Amino acid sequence: MSGRHDKEKGVNVQVLLRCRPFSDDELRNNAPQVLTCNDLQREVAVSQNIAGKHIDRVFTFDKVFGPSAQQKDLYDQAVVPIVNEVLEGFNCTIFAYGQTGTGKTYTMEGECRRSKGGPSGGLPAEAGVIPRAVKQIFDTLEDKQKKPLPLMEDGKGGVLVRGLEEEIVTSASEIFTLLERGSSKRRTAETFLNKQSSRSHSLFSITIHIKEATPEGEELIKCGKLNLVDLAGSENISRSGARDVSSLLLFD
Numbered sequence: 001m002s003g004r005h006d007k008e009k010g011v012n013v014q015v016l017l018r019c020r021p022f023s024d025d026e027l028r029n030n031a032p033q034v035l036t037c038n039d040l041q042r043e044v045a046v047s048q049n050i051a052g053k054h055i056d057r058v059f060t061f062d063k064v065f066g067p068s069a070q071q072k073d074l075y076d077q078a079v080v081p082i083v084n085e086v087l088e089g090f091n092c093t094i095f096a097y098g099q100t101g102t103g104k105t106y107t108m109e110g111e112c113r114r115s116k117g118g119p120s121g122g123l124p125a126e127a128g129v130i131p132r133a134v135k136q137i138f139d140t141l142e143d144k145q146k147k148p149l150p151l152m153e154d155g156k157g158g159v160l161v162r163g164l165e166e167e168i169v170t171s172a173s174e175i176f177t178l179l180e181r182g183s184s185k186r187r188t189a190e191t192f193l194n195k196q197s198s199r200s201h202s203l204f205s206i207t208i209h210i211k212e213a214t215p216e217g218e219e220l221i222k223c224g225k226l227n228l229v230d231l232a233g234s235e236n237i238s239r240s241g242a243r244d245v246s247s248l249l250l251f252d
């Protein structure tokens, strides 16, 4: 994750750790608890038995979200400030990285992304970073303008990717439709560690053009970009059982 305030302090990348709760299968199989999160101290303790030797290690991150952290907690504490910077015209990227089955897609997309009817008619509690960011951006812009948003393209995007489509959208529901289209094209396959494992990366970029008038009456155009990235799982092949090696990112 990167944001302007961190850049001012000379740091432009923040690393957050999220540890998901045990799944039903893991509970049934009495999976050993090797991680202990201390959200307040921003620390994670890892305790392992390697070759009969007990090893405890502690790692510190910019933020730590333990198994009880909800989607909203993570979004409010870690993502809201970044989206605010994008709305001010800065470029920021949030990407999820980790072994297969650790919760990257859950964190970025969440479950029942399109379902309505969370508390007070908002997003459902399970909604992840992407739907929340879309909502925050459009809520803010609609508040500012009180009319449909006129989006503009500058016609010279920073990166040129062959075949890449850029679509102009004016509402959150149009974005959700695009997300559905993208998700349906995403490759998934079963690994030992995740029944519906993402086998391709997902990169979702929102470019926002905001037209404002300065107190002196001059026209000002702010341009911000938010990149939301959900990488395919990185894994040790023998543990994950992934078969299509050509489509994997290999890290150890």
Ligand SMILES: Nc1ncnc2c1ncn2[C@@H]1O[C@H](COP(=O)(O)OP(=O)(O)OP(=O)(O)O)[C@@H](O)[C@H]1O
Binding pocket: 019, 020, 021, 023, 098, 099, 100, 101, 102, 103, 104, 105, 106, 107, 194, 196, 197, 198, 199, 231, 232, 233, 234
């Ligand atoms: N914080 C969480 N709370 C409850 N369930 C979670 C959480 N994080 C992940 N899960 C569940 O764990 C499973 C694996 O999560 P997910 O598919 O997001 O992993 P992933 O890291 O994206 O995996 P891959 O890299 O293989 O695509 C899913 O069933 C998901 O619903």
